[in-house]
Amino acid sequence: MGRCDGLKNGSARKRLQAFWALIKHDLRASRTALLVTLIVVLLVSTLALRVAGQQSSSEDASKQPDLSVSASIIDEDQSILGGLLVNYLEGIRYVTAIYDDTLPRAMERLQADEIIVAFRLPPHLLEEASTGSLRDPIELWLNPRMPAESHQLGILVRQYAAALNYVYGSVFGYQRLYVELGGDENTSWEKATGHSLNTVMMYIDRDRFVKTGDLLSFNLILYALSGVLIVLSLLPAMGVLAGTIRLAGTSYEDRLLVSCGPTSLMAVRLLMGFVWWVLLIGPLLITLRITGVLQSIFAIAFALLSVYLMMALIMLAVGRARAPGVSVLQTGWLVFFLFMVMGGVLYPTSLFPNWLDQGAKFTPLYPAMQTIYRAFLNRGVVPARDVLVTCWPLLPAFIAALLFGRRRV
Amino acid sequence: MNLWMISVVGATCVENEYKNGESLVVRGLSKSWAAHKALSGISFGQPAGTVFGVAGDNGAGKSTLLKILASVLSRDKGQVTFQGVSLDERTRWRALIGYVPQELALDDRLNVRETLLFWAAARGFSLTERKRFLEVAASDPLISGFLDKPIRECSGGMARRVSLIVGLLGDPLLILLDEPFAGADHHSRQLMLERLDLLRKRGRTILVSSHEEDVLEELCDHILCLQDGELCTRVDETA
Structure with missing residues (x-):
């Protein structure tokens, strides 16, 4: 038997x-840094434990709606329409308070952050509405100190406005429809009426635009905690x-x-990054589990591991760019920050312009950030589908690492 | 005869069919860096149990040739085989070669013993093999005197000797040495020359580059002279 055959047999x-030799060597080389980091992480975990504990005790997530809206209605001529609107809004489950106010009083409430929005119904709205030709618009004042909630509310208002316009177009435009349809008068009447009724039903379906989980309440501490965990998951990738x-x-x-x-x-680098990931993330998640902030840490841990792997694979590819080391490092950090900003890790993407907000949903960190934040709101419990969605960036990242991350010979 | 490092792992027999014929065969090897031709149609054959020297000025292509043969640099054209194994069969090829790069390429945080253990493990030695290897290393005149010395405290000559030993791990059949004597003192150089001579006698195929022609003339059976990436002359020498 030749020497090569012998080597081949024992190659695995x-x-x-x-x-293992490379792993042990790298672990040994980083042992001081690992130890210092462990101490720091334990200290941070203790701090997080206190803050998260206070936060969780002040909230009872099961009784809170996903979105809390308080608003003032300013009906200049105290018409029946204003009253109907107040009654309607009070019946919606995510509306916590509705005030029938004057304009100055509504402005005071806005200043005092008692309400998120003030609606001003112009005088003669009812008379004008009955003829289908509004002269003065309905005005809205949104609270600038609650940008995330205001943004969510803005989306809702736009959706209701679209539905109302549809109703107007249907109810007051059926004569035109009748002309266009021609033919049998009764059929035309039935179609126009049916169409109008459908849109009215759509409008009064209060939960049509807001289903459980569609809109998230904004909890600054939990959002920041989600962001911090993601950043800590990304850092080992920068080590890669x-x-x-x-x-x-x-x-x-x-x-x-x-x-x-x-x-x-390549495998050693990924595994060393994983060791750092465990060190940075493990104690924090265990702390959150022990304190009861999270009932389960698996969903969050899975999403965070997926975040690390995705970024580490990308960094393996970036690290092979044929450029000076400093430039490659700068490129890596640029990718890091771009992903963080576009994924909503630093700020909620709802603060972005609408087109950017929509685009951000397709960035690699967005699903992970949303899943982790939702998991925190639900004490660590999220549907398996949401967790699996966080894995989609792994495939393109793996391909990139395979194509560009290997040492070329 | 004290074999020291060269008999640490497995059988040390050399396939005899290559003993008299050409063991390492290089045909039409070319490599370019953009417009610059680093190697241009290099061809030569080397029998087993010989030491070939690669001479030439700085930038002549010596390191490029050795890096390609060490399978750490791609080639543009050409065929390379060693004992019937093509350079394209990377895993098999790497199991046959030992490579000592021009730079020391050692971790200066480790001492010599730890360095040897690390590279032995990286080469795939089992725990038993590593223990055996260290026992042999303790009596090896190249490194026995400073096994516990940190690499960063080793002299240039000592570090070169450690680098050579690391390159010889696994008892490779083809040994590629890129400027192995650079920075080495006379004593270290003599020890290394003796070791290479011993390896030649054991049938290893050795290719060594250096710009010090006197060292090459002392050691090598043949010298390949490179000039601007081309083989210019082939000077035959008696070892």
Whole structure:
């Protein structure tokens, strides 16, 4: 039997030996940093424990609606329409308070953050509405100090406005429809009436635009905590980038390449990043579980692991760019911040212009951020589908790492 | 005969069919960096149990040639085989070669013993093999005197000797040495030359680059002279 055959037979064992040797070497090289980080993370966990504990005790998530809206109605001529609107809004489950106010009083409430929005119904609204030709618009004042809630409310108002316009178009435009349809008068009348009734039903269906889970209440602490966990999950990926840049193209890497091949080098970097991830994330999640802020940590841990893996795979590819190390590192950090901003980790994407908000939903970190935030609101429990959605960026990231992340020979 | 490192793992027999013929065969090897031709149609054959030197000025293509043969750099054109194994079969190829790069490429946070253990494990040695290897290393004149010395405290010559030993791990059949004597003192150089001579006698195929022609003339059976990426002359020398 030739020497090559013998080597081939033992190649899997040798690769495993090499892999563990590299891991042990890297662990040994980073042991001081790992120890210091562990101490810091434990301290931060203790702090988070206190803050999260206070936050969870002040809220009873099961009794709170997903969105809380308080508003003032300013009906200048105290018409029946204003009264109907107040009655209608009071019946909606996410409306916590409706005030029938004068304009100055409504402005005072806005200043005092008692309400999120003030509606002003112009004088003679009812008379004008009955003829289908409004002269003065309905005015809205949104609270600038509650941008996230105002944005969500703005979306709702736009949806209701669209429905109302449809109703107007149907109810007052049926004569035109009749002319266009021609033919049998009774059929035309029935179709126009049916169409109008359908849209009215759509309008009065109070939960049509807001279903459970569609809109999230905004809890600054939990949102920030979600963001911090994601940032901590991303940091080990930047370590993967730094490690790749440090060795890329060096004789040391050549020697490692000859000794144990390119796959072990990539796998070792990913595993070392995972060790850092466990160190940074593990104690925090356990703390949150112990304090009862989370009933289960698996969904959040899975989403965070997916975040780390995705970014680490991307950084393996970025780290191989043929450019000076500093430029590659800067590119890596640029990708890091771009993903964070577009994923809503730093700010809720609802603060962005609508087109950017829509676009952000397709960025890699967005589903993870939403899932983790929802999980926090529900004490760690989210549907499995939402958790699995966080994995979609892994496939393109894996392909990128496979194509560009390997040491090219 | 004290074999020191070269008999640590497995059988050390060299396939005899290559002993007299050409063991390493390089045909039409070319490599370009953009417009610059680093190697242009290099061809040569080297029998097993010989030491070939690669001479040339800085930038002549010596390191490029060795990096390509070490499978850490791609080639544009050409065929390379060693004992019937093509360079394209990377896993098999890497199992056959030992490579000592021009730079030391050692972790200066480790001492010599830890360095040897690390590279032995990286090469795929089992725990038993590593223990055996360290026992042998303790009596190896190249490194036995400073096994517990940190790499960062080693002299240039000592570090070069450690680098050579690391390159010889696994008892490779084809040994590629890129400027292995750079920065080494006379004593270290003699020890390394003796080791390479011993390896030649054991049938290993050795390719060593250096710009110090006197060292090459002392050591090598043949010298390949590179100039601007081309093979210019082939000077035969007696070892």
